[in-house]
Amino acid sequence: MTLSEDQIERYARHIHLKEVGVEGQKKLLAAKVLVIGAGGLGSPLIQYLTAAGVGTVGVVDDDTVDLSNLQRQVLHTTGHVGTNKVESAIDGARAINPEVKIVPHKERLTAANACSLISGYDVVADGSDNFETRFLINDASFFDKKTLVSAAVLRFDGQLSTYKPHAGGPCYRCLYPEPPPPDDVWTCAQAGILGAVAGVMGSLQATEVLKEILGIGDSMAGRLLIYDALDLSTRMVKVKPDPGCVLCSDQATITAAPT
Numbered sequence: 655m656t657l658s659e660d661q662i663e664r665y666a667r668h669i670h671l672k673e674v675g676v677e678g679q680k681k682l683l684a685a686k687v688l689v690i691g692a693g694g695l696g697s698p699l700i701q702y703l704t705a706a707g708v709g710t711v712g713v714v715d716d717d718t719v720d721l722s723n724l725q726r727q728v729l730h731t732t733g734h735v736g737t738n739k740v741e742s743a744i745d746g747a748r749a750i751n752p753e754v755k756i757v758p759h760k761e762r763l764t765a766a767n768a769c770s771l772i773s774g775y776d777v778v779a780d781g782s783d784n785f786e787t788r789f790l791i792n793d794a795s796f797f798d799k800k801t802l803v804s805a806a807v808l809r810f811d812g813q814l815s816t817y818k819p820h821a822g823g824p825c826y827r828c829l830y831p832e833p834p835p836p837d838d839v840w841t842c843a844q845a846g847i848l849g850a851v852a853g854v855m856g857s858l859q860a861t862e863v864l865k866e867i868l869g870i871g872d873s874m875a876g877r878l879l880i881y882d883a884l885d886l887s888t889r890m891v892k893v894k895p896d897p898g899c900v901l902c903s904d905q906a907t908i909t910a911a912p913t
Contacts, residue, residue, distance in 0.1 A: 655680050664751075665707050673870045679707060685867045686710040688775035690763055690791055692739040693717075694852030695781030695805050695859060697729035702860035703779075704747040704754045708867070711747065712757040712775055715739040726849030763787055765912035768794035779863050780804040781856065783841065785833040790912055792817060792826035796901055797911035801866050802826070803874070805859040809845050812855035812881040815893065816862055816874035819902040823875035828896035851883050 657665075657676060661683075668674045668682075685708050689699050692715040703711050719727075719734045719742050727739075734742035740758045747756050759771060763782070772778055772794045780791045780802060788804065795802040799820040806813045819825040858879070865871045878891040900907045 655683065661707070661753075668706070674868060678868050678870075681867055681869075682707045682864070683709045685777070686712070686775045687777045687779060687863055687867075688712040688714065688772060689779045689781055690714045690787070691781035691783065692727075692729065692743040693723065693781060693783060694726040694807060694847065694849070695856040696743070696779075697727045698853050698856030699779055699781055699860045699863070700729055700743050700747055701750060702857060703863065704751045704756075706860075706864055707751065708754065708864075710755045710757060710775075712759055712771070713740050713743050714759040714761065714763055714771060715743070716760060716762040722843075726847060726852040728849075728853065763790060765790060769798060769911045772798050772800055775800065777863055777866055778802045779859060781859070785830075788826065789830075789833055793901060793908065793912050796820075796825050803859055803862045803866065805855045807847055807852050807855050810848050810851060810883040812851055812858075812879075812883075814855060814858050814862065814874065814879040814881070815877060816866065818873065818875040819895070821875065822895070823873075824893045824895040825899065825902045827901045828899045829878065829893050831896070831900065848883060851881075854883070855881065 665679045668679050669676055687703055687708050689696050692713050717739050719730045719737055719739055721735050729746040730742045738760055740760045744756045768790050778795050778800050780788060782788055796819055802817040804815055817825050862874050876893055878893050880889040897903050
């Protein structure tokens with residue numbers, strides 16, 4: 655692959671980085687990333703992956719843009735209210751970088767389609783907003799040996815980690831063995847969220863995706879970042895593979911991909 659003059663100009667600030675350079679930019683252009691959720695986390699994810707020149711970005715979402723989304727889901731505009739979020743995301747992404755291929759998946763991620771969707775991509779970025787989907791993404795990524803970069807936000811708080819059990823790291827179930835009871839879980843609609851917090855965590859998530867593609871820096875695999883916007887503090891927690899994990903341990907009880 656040879657970069658065109660336009661690409662050299664567009665990605666010049668990447669190319670100037672010794673950790674990226676021309677060869678690194680070629681890796682980005684050849685990469686395929688699946689973003690699950692085009693909301694508060696997915697918005698900055700899609701924006702920065704597209705701007706960075708990730709060659710193929712798949713977007714999974716079955717929701718439509720609501721006026722209440724716009725406070726934090728900055729990829730969408732008032733003119734997109736009522737339209738499918740994937741269609742809105744494609745409009746925004748193409749306005750940033752028309753040469754990136756955006757693959758629409760206007761459907762909800764389910765046990766029936768998770769593995770087939772994930773199999774076509776190199777890295778999975780979880781921007782979902784519920785535990786059921788997060789566990790499904792983790793399990794499908796594990797069975798297909800895909801690197802998973804996952805983030806979560808609520809109120810003024812955020813979390814971020816990368817899961818690579820195929821490379822000896824923990825999976826999401828090592829940290830959270832089972833989904834909590836529904837009555838114990840607050841949603842953004844119930845608890846609220848400071849919009850900019852989604853931007854912070856989605857941008858960090860995009861950074862980790864790019865690092866995994868480029869193979870630079872220290873992976874977040876085996877570490878969990880906890881962010882508190884109210885006092886602008888971060889805490890890094892080490893996470894080890896759980897020898898009793900039902901999914902990725904030698905004694906695993908989940909032995910088949912989601913169906």
